[in-house]
Amino acid sequence: MEAFTTHTGRAVPLRRSNVDTDQIIPAHWLKKVTRDGFEDGLFEAWRKDSSFILNQPERAGATVLVAGPDFGTGSSREHAVWALQNYGFKAVISSRFADIFRGNSLKNGLLTVVLEQKIVDALQELTEKDPQAEITVDLEAREVRAEGITAAFELDENARWRLLNGLDDISITLQNEGDIAEYEAKRPSYKPKTLQV
């Protein structure tokens, strides 16, 4: 997993609340057998509408999603996070995220930032007026900054430490590789092996 320290990028203001994971990535995309290539499925239904914000040329290359409240509700599919990341998003800002989505996002290195609704509103206004406006999400300082806006955010220390160091569950376990090797050395030899006999 890529480490996240601080990120600055242009934004997509998404003025919708209760965006569920089926809207983020529709079910038929779940048949895919890889973790990448979900970018075209992101918000697939809405993108059929040419006026949808993601379709606007000035939003190309944006990396911060400023979403309405209750983002990521519904099915637990991790594909929703992959789709956002595959599309290029590094951080999502909202006043409220669904729990499972938030857990999945932090596990995968997509920073989900919770800010008060009035600050989210201000960020949306700013980036609606000026598509070139940049938002900085600073995980070291636990701060979001944009023109005229500075807002602190909370993130539990363990999740922050993992993101700052780019540690996924597997790398954390592998930090205890010594313990695993020690256990393996002591395993009785009668334990089953799958190698072809």
Place this chain on the structure above:
Amino acid sequence: MGRTLAEKVWDDHVVRRAEGEPDLLFIDLHLLHEVTSPQAFDGLRQAGRPVRRLDLTIATEDHNTPTLDIDKPIADPVSRAQLETLRKNCAEFGVRLHSLGDVEQGVVHVVGPQLGLTQPGTTVVCGDSHTSTHGAFGALAFGIGTSQVEHVLATQTLPLARPKTMAITIDGELPEGVTAKDLILAIIAKIGTGGGQGYILEYRGSAIEKLSMEARMTICNMSIEAGARAGMIAPDETTFEYLKGRAHAPEGEEWDAAVAYWKTLKTDEDAVFDAEVVIDGPSLAPFVTWGTNPGQGAPLSASVPDPASYEDASERMAAEKALEYMGLTAGQPLRDIKVDTVFVGSCTNGRIEDLRAAAAIVGGRKVADGVRMLVVPGSARVGLQAVSEGLDVVFKEAGAEWRHAGCSMCLGMNPDQLAPGERSASTSNRNFEGRQGKGGRTHLVSPQVAAATAVLGHLASPADLVDSSAARTPAGV
């Protein structure tokens, strides 16, 4: 204080224990299949990680495999892509794979035990909830999600919080005609589909001790339907007997050392379970489901329950919805329910004893007019064994279809499906809406009940066949 079986196996696998963290558990056996592994392999690839223990990992194809024309290309593109991806991944990473057509291919939970890989006191995981099956050997076995599959591939461990333990004691003789399937359906009806949530179940008591390994697997298989991630049965002579001589069972001195360890795998006299349930063996009867979850079941001699009889509002609503979906009315005798399809197979009841039991009942009889009976062995080897005993001929002569191994109609990911509105008696484990095909209606039953139902055309037990010539005409559904 003494420890339970589950606690002993757990403790023997702790790689690392630290305050405020879940235990890091070593995994002895990792089973893979095509549905839940692709993204896990992809994750390894992206991170440049190898499979840590190829010698503790094995894959088979089951969920998507067709049960007819297995030598022809698979028609459904999604199924084909999943199988091809598994083959590619196993080749790339070096994982042992049993593909369609291979003698060891089959439903992953039938293959592990049959190879002798599932052993007492081991930890077994697979990206499939019915991994609980392997607990029949006194193994700690549970299903995991795709990111955990990747975690096990990369580290051969899993960070886990220890569940609580529940004893389910069944004493006494099971009456004639009552099988392991009836027993587990009755248990689930009693404790509910959420009753086991957060627990590892241990099935014990004299009725369990008398069961064969295959029957024990049927019981542990459905632990997940009671909400428990794992179910276990203490290993005993029956277990050792089953394992002895299997391809991956230890031999010679290793065997002796293993058995000495296995014999310690019993709940201590003074151990305390977090919860206990007692079931009276002699009071049980053949059991079938009438609803859309495995807890909605009743003795075959009963009638479809009246939703109004439920005190709990959510249970009442669930029953109402279930009756509507199932097209049943309260008060209708379960024996009057006519079926279109009978499915004998799956990791619950697709082993050789199950096929023998079903064959013994349909032998010399005919599948009722208008009923389609599908017999799908749980593995290619079970299929071969059945053929060597002539069971395939018995089934075919009775008018049943004899198929190749796989999950088949258990979940209808392959072409074996119910059409909307069709009704089945199925030896599988889930009667959820649409599980066997969109709009399909499922009654979970034992192989014996499945076979008798196939002959009579309505839900029935073998006892109903005694005067089958005078079989009463069901009132129609």
